[in-house]
Amino acid sequence: MLRKWMVFGLSAGILIAFAGAGFGLTDDESELEKVMEKVNKANNAIKKGVRTPVAFKKMHKDAAKQSKEMVKLAKASKPIKEAVGRAKNEANPQKKWDELMDDFIEKSEKLAGTANKTEPDYDDTKKAFSAVSKTCSDCHKVFRVEDEKF
Ligand code: HEC
Numbered sequence: 001m002l003r004k005w006m007v008f009g010l011s012a013g014i015l016i017a018f019a020g021a022g023f024g025l026t027d028d029e030s031e032l033e034k035v036m037e038k039v040n041k042a043n044n045a046i047k048k049g050v051r052t053p054v055a056f057k058k059m060h061k062d063a064a065k066q067s068k069e070m071v072k073l074a075k076a077s078k079p080i081k082e083a084v085g086r087a088k089n090e091a092n093p094q095k096k097w098d099e100l101m102d103d104f105i106e107k108s109e110k111l112a113g114t115a116n117k118t119e120p121d122y123d124d125t126k127k128a129f130s131a132v133s134k135t136c137s138d139c140h141k142v143f144r145v146e147d148e149k150f
Pocket of ligand 1 (some may be wrong): 030032033034036037039040043083097100101104132133135136137139140143144
């Protein structure tokens with residue numbers, strides 16, 4: 001009887017250890033991943049807002065707010081250097097990173113400027129958003145080598 005309980009206690013202990021390791025894994029995100037998830041959230045909100053002129057009428061204020069958030073996030077991600085070493089076929093990955101980040105920051109600032117006008121224009125905002133989206137994929141092609149969804 002005593003042994004049975006010991007075995008049970010031991011397996012429960014192992015289970016808890018496994019569960020803990022599992023949680024550890026999901027928590028083991030890089031700093032850049034965390035920022036990118038926020039970037040993605042802002043991006044999706046803006047995308048929704050510029051989908052159609054009707055959506056824009058309803059949601060341009062939120063899109064404008066999120067575009068300001070995007071500028072902040074772009075600036076916050078530039079100094080995170082953890083992905084720089086992952087570049088493939090780049091002679092000077094640090095320089096490339098800075099260029100791509102500067103482009104991301106610049107295009108986001110343009111979008112924020114356009115979207116935050118008193119009477120923002122749908123086509124201008126949509127165009128400015130497309131320019132930002134291009135900077136996402138331009139960088140992911142070089143630095144996010146394992147996955148090119150965005
Ligand atoms: C200058 C480089 C750069 C730019 C610009 C950039 N990203 Fe990323 N992004 C990365 C890198 C590098 C990773 C991979 C991070 C990792 O796995 O550690 C990444 C990862 C991601 C991820 C996955 C996060 C996760 O949890 O694994 C998403 C989503 C994402 N980016 C969305 C975007 C969107 C949307 C934009 C543009 C609005 C954007 N990124 C702009 C470099 C960039």
